[in-house]
Amino acid sequence: MKISTKGRYGVAAMYDLAMHYGEGPISLKSIAQRQKISENYLEQLMSTLRNAGYVKSIRGAQGGYSLSKEPEKISVGDIIRTMExxxxxxxxxxxxxxxxxxxxxxxxxxxxxxxxxxxxxxxxVLDSISLADLCQEEQLQGDVCDNGKNLF
Amino acid sequence: MKISTKGRYGVAAMYDLAMHYGEGPISLKSIAQRQKISENYLEQLMSTLRNAGYVKSIRGAQGGYSLSKEPEKISVGDIIRTMExxxxxxxxxxxxxxxxxxxxxxxxxxxxxxxxxxxxxxxxVLDSISLADLCQEEQLQGDVCDNGKNLF
DNA sequence: AGCATTCCTAGTAGCATAGTAGGTTTTCTT
DNA sequence: AAGAAAACCTACTATGCTACTAGGAATGCT
Incomplete structure (x- = not known):
């Protein structure tokens, strides 16, 4: 009973996009670097998320991905169900x-x-946590890691 | 994110033993038949449960398995953790x-x-459900299947 | 003795995961 | 217009796990 990397990476990537929400398209390369995910592999995962309507993409130079809804409106459950x-x-x-x-x-x-x-x-549990919640958690903890103890 | 057959069969077999608690050793063959599990495969699973101390076995003709504690004292969580x-x-x-x-x-x-x-x-959730609870559920539903809706 | 039964070990087919690889298309920048 | 940066797409693959199968050895009741 494990969550696959598809699910974990999917959430990590979406969280990354949520952290940059409103900043225009974010390149897959930069997401992959920050989240330490294989670029080629992440590409496949983003394709799944795009087909599910959770991200939109812009092709060409300076292109990239962005959330297609506000971080409040996407739950971790949405992402897990899409990926797994x-x-x-x-x-x-x-x-x-x-x-x-x-x-x-x-x-x-x-x-x-x-x-x-x-x-x-x-x-x-999964449906009760939105990407916005994750972003807020990140701000709360600052540079001290609490392993998510503050989550709600 | 699935429960493997190890976990499912383990719970099914333990439930079977709980339903026959106090009746002396139950043969693996009869458990396998009732629960529709491959005999050889179930054997391996029972071995795991025995090593974990949840069942005891008696060898030889008329031998078999029985719970080593009362059904109240074994939770589904115990079994899943043992198997998976x-x-x-x-x-x-x-x-x-x-x-x-x-x-x-x-x-x-x-x-x-x-x-x-x-x-x-x-x-x-898993720790809150004992084998005794499962047996009781079985009695409540009689010959009408409610898919576990009555569980608590 | 004979049979039922547990116990033990070794194999194996099939499938999913977690990638890698490499090419095509689009679009921005210069 | 050229070049680069990016998304897009498809095919391949190694590895490991699951869910068994197979077959023999040990044990103990009748």
Whole structure:
């Protein structure tokens, strides 16, 4: 149960863009350098985020990426779902709750309830944190690292 | 971000044992059949659970496995941690919080706080559900499957 | 003795992750 | 117009993990 680099790098890149919100296009190269991510790899991730509508890009010299909404309106959950797909710990949660195909064995239903609760919990945490929150956290901590203890 | 079959099968098998708690040793074969898990594979998982002290085994004919504690005293979190390792969504959370090696970049600290919050949330849900809770849920739902909606 | 059962070790196919590589197109600057 | 800087796109690949399979050894009930 790990978050992949897609998710982590996606959040890092979006956070980087949020920190430079309103400053015009930010080049992928500079994001990659600040966040220490492979440029080529990050390119693929940005493409995913662009297709999902969270960033817009400008081509050509002096081009780059910028958020397509305010940092307040993009949550970490939005980004994770875009990069890693739906937050479902087990595939059977993807099916409709009305679909009783999975109920041949009552046991599965029982454990299914556990995974559903965990997924809800994860989602609510991730959805409650916006890019703006992350930027504010950064300002609060100044140059002393608190490992995010101040987050809310 | 998925739970592996190790975790799922582990919980399913432990739930199975909990449903037969007090009935003497339960054979791996019968667990595998009820839970529809490969016998050989489940064997490896049971070995992990045995080493962790959650089940005890009796060898030879009429042997099998049984819980080594009451169902009330084993949580789903215990099982998941045994089968999948510590619940940390990113590796940097494994290091001591006092260890400031990871703080060269404040950005990492910021996102680190997010992952820490999510991990805490997952842990508290998983730790709050015992095998006994799962058994009770099973009884409540009878032969109608509610997909775990009654869970607490 | 015979059989059921746990225990142990070694393999393996398939898949996802985390990239690398290299070329094409667009657009700004000079 | 030339050149450079950037996004865009596609294909390839190494590595590691997952989810098994296979088969034999040890143990202990009947």
């Amino acid at each position: 797909g739906p937050i479902v710990l087990v595939d059977c949660l993807l099916t409709d709750a009305e679909d009783n195909d999975y109920c041949e064995r009552a046991e599965i239903c029982v454990t299914r309830g556990v995974w559903a609760k965990v997924c809800d919990s994860i989602s609510s | 390792g510590p619940i940390v969504l990113v590796d940097c959370l494994l290091t001591d919080a006092e260890d400031n090696d990871y703080c060269e970049r404040a950005e990492i600290c910021v996102t680190r706080g997010v992952w820490a919050k999510v991990c805490d949330s997952i842990s508290s």
